[in-house]
Amino acid sequence: MEWFTAPDLWLSRILFQRGLAGLYCVAFLSAALQFRALMGERGMLPVPEYLRRTRPRHAPSLFHWRYSDRLFATVAWTGAAIALALVAGAGDAVPLPVSMLLWFVLWALYLSIVNVGQTWYSFGWESLLLETGFLAVFLGNADTGPPVLVLFLLRWLLFRVEFGAGLIKIRGDRCWRNLTCLYHHHETQPMPGPLSWFFHHLPRPLHRVEAGANHVVQLFVPFLLFTPQPVATFAACLMIATQLWLVLSGNFAWLNWLTIVLAVSVVDASALTGAHPRPDPPLWYVVAVVAVTGFVLVRSYRPVRNLLSRNQAMNRSYDPFHLVNTYGAFGTVGRVRDEIVVEGTDDPVPHAGTVWREYGFRGKPGDPRRLPRQFAPYHLRLDWLMWFAALSPGYARDWFGPFVERLLDGDRDTLRLLAHNPFPDAPPTHVRARLYRYRYTTWRELRATGAWWHRTLLREYLPPIRLRERADR
Known part of the structure; x- marks a missing residue:
């Protein structure tokens, strides 16, 4: 089973899983603290009304069984508690099947929320969290080394996030092609941060450098994710640096942090930490990972076709479970x-x-x-x-x-x-x-x-x- 695992990336897996669990916790907290006004029984877009006109197969959610604000709050706080436990290392303290079950429950609970969230949950990072969370179910724990196939799927997801964002820009607004979009973006982005004013007032030649560097990182660097180490690690670190720059310049919920977490899964720190060999994985786990890999590759047909299309869509899910999606952001930048x-x-x-x-x-x-x-x-x-x-x-x-x-x-x-x-x-x-x-x-x-x-x-x-x-x- 040496082909199946990558023991050198044990630390990358830990950091990825803890980071993802932390973002899950933030997402569930966001739901728990805001849902009553937005979509509760007396909310602006009440979930019960939405469920009456929606079939379960079009929006799978446990709330089709029953809905109440109390049940929604229970789902959200339960998800936050499980996520917090995984941040603390619970996934490595239990047997492999239990660890996989914990990750699956997180995914299922958040899917139930997203699929009744309507306009409030129409953002691309919801699908990105669900797709990443689904792959995390099969990434294993301390009982086995990180499976190579799942690590490949995480790179494939990171590739689609970055390359899709790069293509939507270069095909979209002319200002991305003439490197002037950042003359306006820091001022017109949806929710500026405390440093956005200062970013806006950077010299215009530096804004052009920002735009050019963005094109390099999103259109060329993603291909390096599939090269041998340490080149793949170098590519991931460039993406992490770019995302941290975006974190400083605005508020994009967990989009940037989730992209960073995905990039961390690529980083090989074995030169500093050494490899940690693990026992051979059980056969049922190998079969499950191989099956999921084949499933994701088959389901990737439509996202790839979208990437290659001149009419590329931005942030689209092709199934109600949000398993294999297409991504992209800011194909158009407002001037005012x-x-x-x-x-x-x-x-x-x-x-x-x-x-x-x-x-x-x-x-x-x-x-x-x-x-x-x-x-x-x-x-x-x-x-x-x-x-x-x-x-x-x-x-x-x-x-x-x-x-x-x-x-x-x-x-x-x-x-x-x-x-x-x-x-x-x-x-x-x-x-x-x-x-x-x-x-x-x-x-x-x-x-x-x-x-x-x-x-x-x-x-x-x-x-x-x-x-x-x-x-x-």
């Missing part, structure tokens, strides 16, 4: 940034002198004097969707109205998603939304005003509205 500012008033009838007070969001830009915060790998789902809503009202058609209604009703779960509620004693009588054009201030403006953003009113996004029952009184 628009933001929705939500305001309320307690005046019975709004008039010209009405004072409107602004709601504050945790992550998305609002108050021009507030420096953006660091939240990734934690995912602020409402804040991300607000960015899409500013691009086009069509992105918010299903949930923005219910969101405003819950502000008018003073819904506690919804208000917990926000950083600032300007009506702590009683809900407002009216709520409105206005669209502003945001841009980063210059160094001179920052020194003079203390503001990180400058904003200009564009138009009304939503006219003042009130709850119907109040209007009828």
Whole structure:
């Protein structure tokens, strides 16, 4: 069975598994702390309503059996607890079958959440976490050496993530081809971080170097993942360095960290740690790994066809289990940034002198004097969707109205998603939304005003509205 395992990569497996378990924990915490307002029984997009119009085969989830907010919370907190146990090394402290079962339960629980998450869970990193988590089921534990075939599948996944992102850029926005996209990206990305203002103000020649280096790492380096060591390790380290640069420049949930974890599985540290031979794996495990490898390679047909297509799709899953997907990001980069500012008033009838007070969001830009915060790998789902809503009202058609209604009703779960509620004693009588054009201030403006953003009113996004029952009184 010498062909089956790679004992030199025992440390890489440990770091990969602990890192993946940590990201699972973050994902489950994100679900547990946000779901009631987003998709709970009284949420903006209630899961029970979605289940009534969805068949189990199209969206496999244990919630088709039964749904309640209490059950959802149990699923989310159970997933977080199992993930935390795996971070602490539980996977290596139990027999191989039990370890595989723990990883499978994590995958199944998170699949159940994603498949009822609707718009709130429509991000590519959800599928990436599920696909990575599925492969982790078969990566083994201390009872056996890391299986070569699963390590190959992890490299194949990392290749699709990076190469897909590179192709979507070079085929998409012209600014990627002329190396000018980063003149705008740090300012217009969905959720800037605390250093994004500074990245934006880097010299433009350095922005062109950034864009060129990105093309090299995403279009050429991925092929080196399949070369002998230490070249493959060098390629993985280049990817890790690039992803850390992205971590510093913005908030992309766990996309960058999961890519880093995948790259860690490639790194060969045996020159420092030595190999750790393990007993031969049991035959049933070998058969399972070979079968999964064949399955993934067959299912890779559609993602590969998508990579080769001129009409390449970005972040698409080809089956309801999210097992073999296609990835890509920022094929188009916005040149300007628009933001929705939500305001309320307690005046019975709004008039010209009405004072409107602004709601504050945790992550998305609002108050021009507030420096953006660091939240990734934690995912602020409402804040991300607000960015899409500013691009086009069509992105918010299903949930923005219910969101405003819950502000008018003073819904506690919804208000917990926000950083600032300007009506702590009683809900407002009216709520409105206005669209502003945001841009980063210059160094001179920052020194003079203390503001990180400058904003200009564009138009009304939503006219003042009130709850119907109040209007009828």
